Amino acid sequence: MCTPDKDKYRDISAAKLKRKDSSKSLLLSNGDLKPEKFKYSPKTKTDILCNGKSKQDCDCSGIHGSYHLADEASTSTSFKEENSSFYSRQHLSPICTGKGRYMQKNKSEKANFPRTCFRPHWPSFEIEKALEEGEAFRCTIRVNAHFRAEGYVTIEGVPIDVLIDGLEAQNRSIEGDVVAVIINNVSKWTRLKGGTAKQSCSDQGNGLDDTCRIELLDTEAGRSSDEEQTCTQEQRTEGASESITASEDAQVVSDASSLVEHLSLVEETKMTHLQKGSVQSDLADDSLSNISHKAYQRLIRNIALHPDKRPTGKVVGILEKSDRRQSVVGFLEVYSRPGNKCRSEISKSQFFDESYAIFLVPCDTKLPKMVIHVDALPSNLRDRYYAGDTTFESELVAACIKCWEAESNYPVAEISHSLGQGGEIEANLAAILFEHAVHSAEFPPSVLKCIPDLPWTIPVDEYMNRKDLTCFRVFTIDPPTARDLDDALSIQRLANGLLRVGVHIADVSYFVHPETELDKEAQLRSTSVYLIQSVVPMLPRPLCEELCSLNPGVDRLTLSIMWDLDENWQVVDHWIGRTIINSCCKLSYDHAQNIISGKSSLNSDGMIESQTQDIDFPKLYGNFKWADVVDDIKTLHEIARRRRDARFEAGALSLQNSRLIFDLNEDGIPNGSSVYEHQDSNFLVEEFMLLANMTAAKVIAGAFPDCALLRRHPEPNTRKLKELEDFCSKNGLEISAVSSGALHESLHKLCEDHREDPAMQSILMLYATKPMQLAKYFSTGEIRNEQEWAHYALATPFYTHFTSPIRRYPDIVVHRTLLAAIEAENVLLGPSNEGNPVDGSTSPVRCFTGPCLDKLTVQSCDGQRALASAALKHKVPGSQDLALLAEHCNRRKLASRNVRDASDKVYLWAMLKKKKGIFSEARVLALGPKFVSLYVNEIAMERRVYYEDTDGLGIEWCSNTCTAILDLLHFKTSRKERQGRGRPLAEVAYLVNPAYCMDDLVDKDNQLAETDLDDERGLENEECCGENKMPEPAVLPLTLxxxxxxxxxxxxxxxxxxxxxxGVRLYVSSYFQQ
Known part of the structure; x- marks a missing residue:
């Protein structure tokens, strides 16, 4: 058993050397020794700014000066420890503060020779030249949330990410910035996992644990509920994530005007780009130049010659600043107050004045700590600061980054408004919406003027110009709380023996006219944002819930796709056009599942009854019978099941990642949670939504090959896929990833082999998701190679989003493009060729919208004129404008998913807070000498436990077997010896003594007592337990x-x-625990 050297536990006073004795040394947290002249006091924060009065006193060590700060790089589980300590466990800053400054330099020397903390950015003309010549690459930087000094960039076509190692190399760039990067010489490259060079936190062990945040590969197949309960195949395949919101009318914004200004500022640049074409050519030229020069080829060659190394680089300029700079949320930290002598009076009096005494610590660990000018605080916060308000530092605030000079270790930020106390759910929901620039304000009057007054009826002309399907038996299937019903299904048997299946989508484009204020607002929002108890809609509620929603018993305008299927459920023909429907009933997924499972029956009156008491079927409108609706659902289920099986046989991939749903009380506080289970009724709807999206994509890509808005899903990351295969092989799991179909088949077999182990099934899906890349909207004119249009997970060459125009702006664009194709087809062939879906006849001639595209007609002069005229009429965006619009929609879609996941996490936090914690089994996902990454079954989430430098805990790491043995040290150290040297044992383990009766630890309500996370005595006397059966504690020594x-x-x-x-702690027992 490996144990720490007892000599290192000598009295800590030995490390507090007298300044006059320069021969003594300071013992750092990593065990290294540094001369006393490098020592500084963590309380003395003098290197905040190196400008104004402080610039002369900042003693940075040149261009290679301090940047390794604990608040920027620490991986400690304690937030305060991470962000208030002024040196990290990894590095010691050479900046000197207080009396610990470099004593050999006097003040006059420092005044004459100010030093910078970062290298100056290259001039713009030099960056442009470097990009053109291939010396530099245009990339977007990503930062490791566990270790901020570690950043990564992806260069298009390069098989491995480039490491931006250290804050100096990142050169004042932050998460999401588009930067110019130059590649270091091979001699400066780091080794990949297992190498001897400096590694990332996640590389210092084994298992599949990404160093950077796994991007959410959200490409929903067709639809989601208002709470996103329905996780469609596209979502399941492309994303797994760690998963806020108040009631609909509880929007927490303390300063509405400042929020509007913030949102306008965030979107100003984006929407300007949508109106200008010059930026696109710049982007395209940069992209082409990056790939076409010798430097790119040399990089590829060096990577091939050094497969055990990862390229490293450094930022030489920031090309585009991330939107995150305008959306910072965090807490204030006060290091000096007026008249407060105990808050480092030396630092306040000698090195900075009171206007530089406050820091902003972002909630997002990827962002750096920031400096706040007290004089620039909002008046309410400034008054509280001067009044010494004790809740000042627990206030969540919204801010933006104003600047970050080369002479400063920190950017300067400005607070816009307060969001509320950090422990309140509503304040955190408001913070999440602000952080992701979600437009949660009410729609302005100029937008509402574009909406018809209620009550509204369909004009007579529309009945003349559309197919009237109000006599069809049409119904919706949605979650029980859904109010924006944008899709419906129908099925009928034709006289020729074929089945006609219809998907009917709300015709939002009828109400949202191009270039109106309503259209601009919808484009700006791009997507509805779904929270647990509410939704921030893309369109005003009169449209979402009334005019466009396919509510039962009322006529509604729709855009329909109808397929004729043969006896093998294969499509033999389809029709697309504008229609009018009248839904006969609003079914929930539970209603449909009840019918599919045979748990419902018809009574003597022909009414449907459920065998389960908690399900009541809705009212049936029109002259229809429940027996026919039941038959329709069963037939649709059988068709969907057959088509689903055929799709997987053809190579499609489905990854069903676990997701929590919450049981809320009357006050909106979660009482409990459970993992959402997908039912056959979900798959029924999903399958036809997928078919509709694929059909629409094929039509618009054929008719408008240069300006169709499609959605592509690239193949997985090759290196990560190989890691998945190697990992499975080492653990006796057979898996093949040669294709999406092979991966699906092998995963399905593994899940069948572990059918009694749901946790293992979830882990397999989580692992398989990590190599997947982000699916994105794109303009077909932007990517000329049609093979790159394909969707990997769905195994289809064409895919788009058509089925949810109420909540997604791309669907509206696709609708307009489809209508343009129909218009051009009618001009060429006449409206009589639309076919008649009512009587069952179809037209054999449909050059643009039929099953087979007539390429000769498309390429003919008449065809081109008809298409161009129709595109102009329906305002179909050109290729360049569409490319920028696609990028904007990609950003907003990802932001929407991040908001949803963050809201889930807030509600999970509230549930755990209410329950005082729960116990759960977990599985080891990744392991190293410093931490263990666990998949916690009860919360369907991956969490880390850091055990390095833990007081009283010994760790023995065996790299050959990839095991770690944890045990208590059997000698004790005093509190004085432990102080400042390591994390308390209580932060790592919930430790109990088996000699005590566990019944004594549980109270009558089976709840946990309050937890003091800062108490070094641990939690052994706290009461505990969750809803489920409490697992037995592991016995020390524990082998991981x-x-x-x-x-x-x-x-x-x-x-x-x-x-x-x-937070997660290991639940262990030992007789040595008192």
């Missing part, structure tokens, strides 16, 4: 190995001056 089960204690942390988070 990959995929091994581990009992854990899951709890809520943060809230008062710290971001909300979900």
């Amino acid at each position: 190995r990959l995929l091994a089960p581990v009992p854990t204690y899951v709890f809520a942390t943060g809230g008062n001056g710290r971001p909300l988070d979900i």
